[in-house]
Amino acid sequence: QSALTQPASVSGSPGQSITISCTGTNSDIGAYSHVSWYQQHPGKVPKLLIYGVNIRPSGVSNRFSASKSGHTASLTISGLQTEDEADYYCSSYTSSTTLVFGGGTKLTVL
Amino acid sequence: EVQLLESGGGLVEPGGSLRLSCTASGITFGSHAMSWVRQAPGKGLEWVSTISVGGGSTYYADSVKGRFTISSDNSKNMLFLQMNSLRAEDTAVYHCAMRYCAGCTYWGYFDFWGQGSLVTVSS
Numbered sequence: 256q257s258a259l260t261q262p263a264s265v266s267g268s269p270g271q272s273i274t275i276s277c278t279g280t281n282s283d284i285g286a287y288s289h290v291s292w293y294q295q296h297p298g299k300v301p302k303l304l305i306y307g308v309n310i311r312p313s314g315v316s317n318r319f320s321a322s323k324s325g326h327t328a329s330l331t332i333s334g335l336q337t338e339d340e341a342d343y344y345c346s347s348y349t350s351s352t353t354l355v356f357g358g359g360t361k362l363t364v365l
Numbered sequence: 366e367v368q369l370l371e372s373g374g375g376l377v378e379p380g381g382s383l384r385l386s387c388t389a390s391g392i393t394f395g396s397h398a399m400s401w402v403r404q405a406p407g408k409g410l411e412w413v414s415t416i417s418v419g420g421g422s423t424y425y426a427d428s429v430k431g432r433f434t435i436s437s438d439n440s441k442n443m444l445f446l447q448m449n450s451l452r453a454e455d456t457a458v459y460h461c462a463m464r465y466c467a468g469c470t471y472w473g474y475f476d477f478w479g480q481g482s483l484v485t486v487s488s
Contacts, residue, residue: 256427258409291474293410300460300478301410312476344410346473352424354400354473359409 259284259345259357266363272333275360277345278326283355285326289348292321292330295359296341304343305330332362340364367391367477369461374482381451385482387444387461395419395439398464398472401446403457404481413459414446415472429455451486458483 260278267273277284277292284290290308293301303312305321308328318339321330328345345357373385387399401413414435415424423435434447444461459482462475 289471289473293475295410300480301475303474303476306474342409346410346412348471348473351427353426354412354415354424356410356412 256349256351256353256355259347259355261343261345261357261360263358264361264363266365267332267335268365269335269337271335272331273335273362275330275332275343275345275362277328277330277347277357279328279347279355280326282351283326283347283349284323284328286350287348288323290321290323290328291346292319292328293344293346294339294341295344301344335364337364367463367465369463369477369479371459371461371479371482374459374484376485376487377451378488379452379486381486382447382449383451383484385446385448385459385484387446387479389442389444389461389463392442392463392465393467394437394442396467399435399437399444400462400472400475401435401444401459402462402475402478403455403459403484405454405457408457411457412473416444417472448484451484453486456484456486 292305295301308323368390400415416435432450461479464474
């Protein structure tokens, strides 16, 4: 039940686009479409950004998009804004009927 | 409005026990799977456990299996996490979380979170 692998940090300038990768295995991301992404600002609870690989919940900006290829999922944020600076986590269902999160990626908006 | 409120955290010695509670409002409690997710200080999210709709099935992370027990009391709109044989590495803020989707079979998306209850395991 190892954590999914995310880059520790990414950065971008306002208006740019960035992509955060999330690498798993054929027992989690590679096997299921139950991939989700969360945004967490300091001192706040996580917010669901994406579920079902690429579905945005109501109210989430369309600047957030996601995809999956093989056992790697990706979150793309376009038109970066200062308020996007936060930690981002991916998660996936696993073949062991458990849930695994990524280690988290700190996004800095320069 | 859905609200989740955890309680029961605190300081406990290694090997000790603690019971967390989560009170839910704004939902028909027994219609949704409920989960616990923890976050160690300065660290990432870790899924801990889930109880299915109706409570018929429970799921645990390997790191807590055999030590933690998830349960619910639908009549009181409450979720519990009994934590035994606690270790220093169990120190974290424990969040009650749920997917607000009556009838959905998959439980692993969390669109509502409680603020969390801090559990500190230390001598």
